[in-house]
Amino acid sequence: MIRVGVNGYGVIGRRVADAVSAQQDMKLIGVTKVKPDYKARMALEKKYPLYAATESSVKDFAKNSMEVSGTIEDLLKQVDVIVDASPDDVGAKNKEKYVETVGRAIFQGGESPGVAEVSFVAQCNFEKARGAKFIRVVSCNTTALCRALHTIDENFGIERARAVIARRGADPDETSKGPIDAVVLDPAEIPSHHAGDVNTVLPDIKLVSMALKVPTTHMHLHTLIASLRDRSVTENQVIDAFEEATRIMVIEGHSGFKSTAQVIDLAREMGRPRNDLYEAVIWKDSIRIVEGEVHFYMGVHQEAIVVPENVDAIRAIIGKESGKSSISSTNSSLGILK
């Protein structure tokens, strides 16, 4: 069994902890929190050993009658891998602790690429990450872009690509964030950081990305255009490639998927925990080839898409399993159909 700890139990950490618990070859040793709130209480109700993320928060848990099993330092002594799911840029500050103790850590996309040896998307570069000591799972948008662009590039070759990303303004529980009544250029300068981030995983893809923030909480929506090397490719061939690829779900607008709201509703109907969609979701009827360029829309459930990548990154760090076998185990444990 691979012994895993999760440092940070927020949007991503809670989901990664549940996903780790669902693996036959992993044991969740514990999770950490700073605040003694309902999320910490729910961790205890799930029988997840709870540790204080900082020394100073130990007394806050005691004051709120929540039993902690120790501090992050105690958790680090018991694990083979730590998954850092702390807020943006905090992971890099935590790294020193990991270097001195467990020596193997997974970071999230809010950290800069230099925090780890490899930036990771399982179906793109698992083998490169195998045996690394520090892996960075890239952000939700970068994960989706890499899955889609890698699929097209592997099958048909990409000359260059363009992406316009309408980003959710905030996660559902972030009541103090906006926008409420604006479309925000995020940033005004072009390209947005996403293009460079894709190149940390797929260095040869020529991509320009642009990003806007919109008043929604449940998904991002990408508009993608890619010039194909092979100009004889048909729309049906592109659809087949997406339907074959792992962790890409193909849906049809004429079946009622008129917006991201129906896509999340599908996840509810599928009985997915927390409505989670681990797949990048591509609208089949948007796929059009005009003058050698393929166009399509893609939805990204920001809270969920990186969860399977974290599970695979744990196996990549341990280095014993192939990417194909890890992806297959992760998919079947999380109910990802292909």
Ligand SMILES: NC(=O)c1ccc[n+]([C@@H]2O[C@H](COP(=O)([O-])OP(=O)(O)OC[C@H]3O[C@@H](n4cnc5c(N)ncnc54)[C@H](OP(=O)(O)O)[C@@H]3O)[C@@H](O)[C@H]2O)c1
């Ligand atoms: N949210 C998304 O849509 C999304 C998508 C993909 C990737 N990511 C990336 O995933 C990472 C985590 O984001 P998130 O949205 O899960 O954040 P979040 O919901 O704010 O959760 C962060 C967690 O870290 C804990 N924490 C705070 N300071 C800490 C410290 N010094 N050491 C350890 N833990 C600490 C917080 O504890 P308390 O709850 O007790 O305050 C909280 O449980 C970021 O790098 C982010 O960019 C986020």
